[in-house]
Amino acid sequence: MDSQQLPALVLGTNSNIHQTVFSCNGVNNKRMTRLSEAELYEFMQSIIAMNPDIKDPFYVLDLGSVKCIMDQWNSKLPKVRPFYAVKRNPDPIFLTSLAMLGSDFDCASQAEVKAVLALGVSADRIIFANTCKSEAHLKYAASVGVNLATYDSPYEIEKIKKMHPKCALLLQIKVGETKIGALPEEVIPLLRAAHMAHLPVVGVAFHLGTAVRHPEVYCAAIASAKMVFDTTVQLGMPKMYMLDIGGGFTAGPQFCEAADTINFALPFYFGNEQSLEIISEPGRFFAESSFTLVMNIIGKRVRGSLREYWINDGLYGSMTNMLNDPNCATGTIKPLAVESSPDNPTCHGLKTYQSTVYGPICNCFGTILTNYQLPELNVNDWLVFSGMGAYSSSAGYKFNCCDTTAIRTYLAYSKRGEPSMKENKI
Incomplete structure (x- = not known):
């Protein structure tokens, strides 16, 4: 050169x-x-x-390298729409390249939402993936049209109802050792609380974190998510249509093993969900x-x-x-x-x-x-x-x-x- x-x-x-x-x-x-x-x-x-x-x-x-990594994602997980986790690296040129390659964005704060919108990315390509958001950040999300967020507690429902009543929700469930997510016994109360607040719960999210060493845990997590989908129907609530399989991916053979497991588990557990939209929140991977x-x-x-x-x-x-x-x-x-x-x-x-x-x-x-x-x-x-x-x-x-x-x-x-x-x- x-x-x-x-x-x-x-x-x-x-x-x-x-x-x-x-x-x-x-x-x-x-x-x-x-x-x-x-x-x-x-x-x-x-x-x-x-x-x-x-x-x-x-x-x-x-x-x-960014393009090659995106090509690998699209090759191994073609049905999973990536929402890059901005907190990993918010470099504006890096974000721009990801946006132009087709990635959407997982933002955890008002500042991250602003940074992504400043690049010309539309609000419907952003998920507010933080289960504990401040009221001010929720109000900002409502003002710019970021209308999808995660939750795992009744207190978050109260805040969202107050500050962003048009927001659609993903119920974050706890898997593995992460601090985030609802316990199995909390799922039904949280679904009912959101329904009573007239906030649509459109899907389920989980995040295994970057400590994943055995890809079979994705099977267990996807199986748990399917149980929540079925529970929603049993409660007479609107049918869910979105599954967020989180992040925790690293480049290399581990990603290929995880992708193979996910590609097996998704049709095994969700084969009858024809309109299922699958998203993910990779950060480190990209x-x-x-x-x-x-x-x-x-x-x-x-x-x-x-x-x-x-x-x-x-x-x-x-x-x-x-x-x-x-x-x-x-x-x-x-x-x-x-x-x-x-x-x-x-x-x-x-x-x-x-x-x-x-x-x-x-x-x-x-x-x-x-x-x-x-x-x-x-x-x-x-x-x-x-x-x-x-x-x-x-x-x-x-x-x-x-x-x-x-x-x-x-x-x-x-x-x-x-x-x-x-x-x-x-």
């Missing part, structure tokens, strides 16, 4: 600019695919070369592998065979997912040695040393890596962290003057014979 192909273009958050960029890029183009490792490294080197005096951390968002985080080495210490490095972001910044999310599956960590090894920036074949990596804050809990094998690196070299798209930019703290909201995101994708890239400052 020639650095001359990188336009000096900084994008804001204006949805019209987003639409123009993506129509030019051809985000739906079938030839668009993931960057190879060589393309990614060349792209990162071009970014660094363009701004040699700027050592700030930055993200690379691979739009080709966000995690689409982003790479690149950070500069700002300090070094050598103690015998141990190498210690300090980088300019860490666990209280854009790597807070590693601190707070027990299911964080951060990908590979590799060097980009533009300072110490410009002819071999990937350090291929070089001797490695036991290394510790610290974040920049003056805090004893800022250790990122221990006993990790890295080549000999110097100040102003870089470390590349893949798989950093989920709960990274969205959950970082403003601590010790580190501001994750100021981290620049560069957009790239690979087309067969026609590489392309853009730059975005969020």
Whole structure:
């Protein structure tokens, strides 16, 4: 990739600019695919070369990866409509690409609803998937036409009746160890309470969370949802037509296994529901592998065979997912040695040393890596962290003057014979 192909273009958050960029890029183009490792490294080197005096951390968002992940979803779960969980990563360009690829959106707050609507997405493509919403947020949802929400308590019914009486509901049922959802003995009272409040319960939702290790739990969850569908009919209430199978998906073989289980369970339990609408709330699945985080080495210490490095972001910044999310599956960590090894920036074949990596804050809990094998690196070299798209930019703290909201995101994708890239400052 020639650095001359990188336009000096900084994008804001204006949805019209987003639409123009993506129509030019051809985000739906079938030839668009993931960057190879060589393309990614060349792209990162071009970014660094363009701004040699700027050592700030930055993200690379691979739009080709986003498209490939959406293609995988549509191939494995063609009957399930994805509502991306915005809380995982609210990057506006990322949201725009998902919207143009056909995803709808799961929002958990007024701010998330506003962010999605600002991109030109219609309100009927949003579900307010938070079982405990403030009255102010419900009032806002009513004002903009977001008319589908989840609930799991009678107190939520009271709020919705007061602030958003035209809202349709999904009864969230508890499955697994999640804190959210109605217990089996609460289902009938909650259905009756919503009916008495003249709020239509149009379906059932569940969320298994990201700790799913055995895909057969989807069978049990779908079976439980079918029991609620049948209970509604027995109570003489209007027939349900929507099933929300939640999120918790991760890319790779685990997703394929989960999809196979879901594709078996849905016709087994819901084969007689001809008009059933099936939705889901994937977050990590789309966000995690689409982003790479690149950070500069700002300090070094050598103690015998141990190498210690300090980088300019860490666990209280854009790597807070590693601190707070027990299911964080951060990908590979590799060097980009533009300072110490410009002819071999990937350090291929070089001797490695036991290394510790610290974040920049003056805090004893800022250790990122221990006993990790890295080549000999110097100040102003870089470390590349893949798989950093989920709960990274969205959950970082403003601590010790580190501001994750100021981290620049560069957009790239690979087309067969026609590489392309853009730059975005969020």
